[in-house]
Amino acid sequence: MSAGPDYADRLRDAHQRLLDARDAVAEHGEERLQTVRDAYREATDLLDRYDGKATGTGDFEAFVRFQEAFVELVEDLPDDLPAREAFEEANEILDQRRLGEDDFERARETLTPAREYIDLLSERDRAEDGYETAKREARQRRRELDDRIEHLRRLQRLGEADLDAPVENLRDPIDDYNETVREAWQTFRRSAGARDVFRVVEASQAYPLAAFPSPPPDIREYVETYPAGEEPIPTLLDYADYSTSKLDHYVDDPGALRTRVGTHRTYLERLDADPLTVSWPPPSAEHLRHRAGELVSVVARFAEDEAVAAARRLRRLPQTVDYERLRETALARDELDTDERERLARGDVADDLTAAREERERIDAALDEYA
Incomplete structure (x- = not known):
């Protein structure tokens, strides 16, 4: 020093x-x-x-x-x-x-x-x-x-x-889960109505370790009360780019959509699966057990069995591998430079x-x- x-x-x-x-x-x-x-x-x-x-x-x-x-x-x-x-x-x-x-x-x-x-x-x-x-x-x-x-x-x-420990025994299940949950959320967000997506987002607030950012009150109110809320989020974002005359053919109140959706475009575009993924290097075994339990509860609300099963495997991961030793190896490889x-x-x-x-x-x- x-x-x-x-x-x-x-x-x-x-x-x-x-x-x-x-x-x-x-x-x-x-x-x-x-x-x-x-x-x-x-x-x-x-x-x-x-x-x-x-x-x-x-x-x-x-x-x-x-x-x-x-x-x-x-x-x-x-x-x-x-x-x-x-x-x-x-x-x-x-x-x-x-x-x-x-x-x-x-x-x-x-x-x-x-x-x-x-x-x-x-x-x-x-x-x-x-x-x-x-x-x-x-x-x-x-x-x-x-x-x-x-x-x-x-x-x-x-x-x-x-540094020679087999960290793939830890990384592969985490990568598999992350890939699966991203695909599941992308499919859900693309196909389900914005109202259903927001209900999953709202339900996730009961699980602090797996919670999405809460939607702003005015866009939440719009999605819940206007018929356009039954449309998927990508569709609403497309609508917001339409001219008023064109949009008039798709929604009852073009002004409300352009105001609410246009104002909160950033929130809607960034509503991805990141809050449900697991970082690398991974958290401690205790934290992962608690978080994976909450992830199972949230993922089950929108995903197929494959994604839920991947979340359950995460919850069991600390018991199925030498977790802390492999985590230390992962941290060392990630943090220690030459x-x-x-x-x-x-x-x-x-x-x-x-x-x-x-x-x-x-x-x-x-x-x-x-x-």
Whole structure:
């Protein structure tokens, strides 16, 4: 596994930075530092507002208001306030009969010690944000490691599969069933009325592992109530392409058909046998047993005995072959590429798994201690 950020170290460092920042604030007192911040903001606001007005031969009334406001600000400060001397020195600079722009600049520079105290609060705020970010990233990284560890364990398990096992003993019955049920559904969909097809679709909702997508309410209502619902779905789709004058010879309400069928053409075209087929590689034996039982119930509603028998054979398949061993072989053949097989052979996967587990342990320890 390639080297990356050490999230445990990041969290530790962020925690220490926060402790240091809080200690620095506590050393001077948060309320006193906030008073410094308020005074600094008021002082710089006065300097900004009156710079140019109370200088040179400017507005004398503005000059007087400015000096009085600045004196009042300094006199109201607590005697033991950090950086009080900086405010007093700035006041002395401004206590002149005439002020120039350089006096305003000198006063701003004189207030720099107050800015340094204010920075303690800003640093504490930044440290808190950094600490929360480090915690969030550490937890996210732990979730990523959980997924990576699970993936690597799966690779190891698949690497132990017997790649020469006769998976055809598993695949042939599944392929036979899939082919049979596709043909049966295609025949049913082509020959039965849309109303009968929808009734099978509706009945399948009682079997979550073998359910078709439910039809939209308006097309379902159309098929159930209009005479055209007795026509097969391919016929309805053809009708939807007819001109209104031509369609008038086939259905009672051409507008209703064009609106309902045309709007839901995609649903009708995609109403195929996919919900009834079994994927490859196949699911677990337990899942297949449960699903095949539901498939038998749904397939029996529209198909001939051959398709129903193929579904029943699926249900018995976990008992008639070495199912899990063959399934692992199928998964290994499907999922492991050449590079992964080489990494398994070299031991790289095992090394990556060890590294991922160790990193997760470090993060767990950091979260326990610092979060």
